[in-house]
Amino acid sequence: MSTSERLEDLLRELAPQVLGVLLRRYGGFEECEDAVQEALLAAAMQWPAEGIPENARSWLITVAARRLVDQVRSEQARRRREATAAQETPEADLSPPPGDDSPGDQDDTLALLFLCCLPALTPTSQVALTLRAVGGLTTAEVARAFLVPEATMAPRISRAKQRIKAAGASFAMPGPQEWAERLDAVLHVLYLIFNEGYTASSGPDLHRAELTSEAIRLTRMLHRSLPDDGEVAGILALMLLTDARRVARTDPDGALIPLAEQDRNRWDAALIEEGTALVTAAMSSSPLGPYQLQAAIATLHVQAPRAADTDWEQIRILYEILSRIAPNPMVTLNYAVAVAMTHGPHAGLELLEGLDTDPRIARHHRLYAVRAHLQELAGEFAAAWANYSLAAQRTTSLPEQRYLRDKAARPDR
Incomplete structure (x- = not known):
């Protein structure tokens, strides 16, 4: 990693901490964030030449606070010039509250x-x-x-x-309610x-690694703050187990490779190990929640040496539990696939029938793609190719479009 990349990572890590301190001291989201951005810009210009301060966070807080004070005083001076003495606005108290010394990043x-x-x-x-x-x-x-x-x-x-x-929201942790x-x-x-x-919702690439990396970074931060929360651990495990498969999801040309056809040797073993440990610990010590269940399902997928070794019965049971505690159409869609793999494609297709009238998913490309996949498994090839074509028309992701169009173009068997 280059020096400039390390500096960028450090500033990105410190930015929310500095903003948090200013918000707690002074309030005013927009004003505080503007001041933090000016401090970050000053650091980006000065630190490469002068070196990173011993306490970089304190340096940023000091500079941002000065910028904020200057900004508010300038605004107050403008108001005094424009207003009559009776209309003057009292100056804001910009001193930190007594005893406020930034107790925790x-x-x-x-x-x-x-x-x-x-x-x-x-x-x-x-x-x-x-x-x-x-x-x-x-x-x-x-x-x-x-x-x-x-x-x-x-x-x-x-x-x-x-x-x-x-909304009058204050910079404070929410109360118990x-x-x-x-x-x-x-x-x-x-x-x-x-x-x-x-899976980018549109555009030429299947992945947008900068977003998955940022989501994982923020979730790790949340997990460090709430290490005993089972759902926080569950969602971090789900992200790690899912991201472990990323490099195997596309070929060198960027074309989509479905899960069953991926080279499992390319999956990230370290992420799988970490994610598996997280969800195992969470499920053994915390109330069961939807993110833990999804992570457990992801674990079963990545633990199978081959697609044929996937424990679909266990996955079906977990989706059945998930559909009871957190029902939504996407869960039903995935549950239908698991049912199809354990009880036959027609059983899965029956579960999809109730989704046709659900406005949340009725026109979603995944409903057509899953129906096409199950029809293909059932030998209903003409219907499958037609639904693959409809699915391709309803996605704005170019890799998904190409994959679904290729499926639709296959001749009947």
Whole structure:
């Protein structure tokens, strides 16, 4: 890793910690984040020549706080010039609260993560703000993650900050009554970021490694803060076990290779070992949750030496449990595949019939692709090729389109 890459990684790691300190001291999400960005820019310009300070975090906090003070005082001076004496706004108290000496990096980062995932925000805004404030991505990088122009993303992030302000949200960990809802939102946002990186919803590439890496990094951070939470461990295990297969999912030309046809020797053994250990420990010591169940299913897939050795009966049982505790159409879709592998393709196809009227998935390409796969297994080749074609029309991922079109073009057997 080059010096510039190490510096970039350090600044990205420290950015949410510094923002957390400023938010706790002064409040004002947008103003604090602007000050942090100026401090990061100053560090990027000075540190390569002068060297990284012994306490880089304190250096950034000091510079950011000075920028924030200058910014607020400048604004107050402008107001005094424009307003009459009766309309003057009292100066803000910019001194840190007594005894506030930044008691914990991880606590601040965790509180920032919870703030970015405020339920008042849309999932899209939660993801964008998390990548920007906690992930340390620039607005341009976030825009690329959403495949939109920077000029579109900047106002979206700004509106999210304003909504946090309007909601009166404070920079603090949620109380006991809010905790479960807010943690669920945080996990969902991290899961969305990971999934968009693992199978990009559109564009020429199947993977977007920068997003999967960022999701794993943030989830590791969350796990360090909440080591005893079974679902946090479960989602981290799920990400690691899934990402372990990434390099084997495409050929040298970028074409998609389905799970059953992948070279399992290319899977990342270290990630598999780590993910398996995480989910095993979580399931033995914590209440069972949906992310743990999905990680357990992923474990069964990666532990099979060959596709033919997959323990589909155990996977079917786990999906059955998952469909009871966290029902949603995507779970039903995966459950149908497991049922087809254990009880025959027609049994799986029967489970898919109820999804045709569910607006959450009725027009999703995966429903058509799974139905086509099960019809192919059942020997209903004409129907299978037709559904492969429909699936190809409904995905905007070019590798998925190519794969599904190739399947649709195969002659009847």
